[in-house]
Amino acid sequence: MKVALLQLNASDDPAANLRQTEARIAEAAALGAGFVLTPEVTNCISQDRAHQSSVLQLEPDDLTLAALRAAAVRHDVWLSLGSLAVKTDDRHGRFANRSFLIDPKGRIVARYDKIHMFDVAVSETETYRESAGYRPGHSAVVAETPFANIGLSICYDLRFAYLYRALAQAGAQILLVPSAFSPVTGAAHWEPLLRARAIETGCYVFAAAQTGTHATTAGKPRKTYGHSMAVSPWGEVLLDMETDEGVALVDFDPNEVAQSRKRIAALSHDRPFEGP
Secondary structure: OEEEEEEEOOOOOHHHHHHHHHHHHHHHHHOOOOEEEOOOOOOOOOOOHHHHHHHOOEHHHOHHHHHHHHHHHHHOOEEEEEEEEEEOOOOOOOEEEEEEEEOOOOOEEEEEEOOOOOEEEOOOOOEEEHHHHEOOOOOOOEEEOOOOEEEEOOHHHHHOHHHHHHHHHOOOOEEEOOEOOOHHHHHHHHHHHHHHHHHHHOOEEEEOEEEEEOOOOOOOOOEEEOOOEEEOOOOOEEEEOOOOOEEEEEEOOHHHHHHHHHHOOHHHOOOOOOOO
């Protein structure tokens, strides 16, 4: 199966982002992709909570979700919406950073809410407190499909190896890491972490990413690292999209997963230990 990674430069305007995403999905399908992946916060990149409150919607009302479910049907593809920012019933008014896996009939096969919140001080001038605007999820998700079992995650989750081990031991053959990574941490850690997660689990790792400086109508603009990447179960980088927007395809072969795990069966070698 051919897997397409979409590297996007989303703004804080969901309608404009939807047009961009629909065009890229059509392009991917025309190139022969059977599985299309979008990055984190496909519908809206914003650090302004008031603006988010004015443009985001509850999942049942979300126009981006409805339109992209229709796009999956129109192009007869499996579609991973890396994540959408959606409103919730959280008593603090926080949103969910929610990933969706959609089949070629437009059905939502799986949902995943980002578990680990990006609350960090990258530098004196670059700080994030994702938990102020988003409520964390609490459930890991592996989705069964006709071509592979897929483990879902989002961006900052990448730093928590235990999540990916749990997904692989639950049967995942593909790990998805849609992201909007900081340029500073991306340059230092993005590729090593993606390769490590692949090596540790014997899974393919596919990471569609946001890239560039993101236009805003309210609040401070964000910059993201790009470098959407595909990594083989043996840890080889199969694809690096650098920083340009666009579509790139890579082949998925489940036999590579089996072969990698046969060579090093670390997923079955857990042992109990004491301490520290």
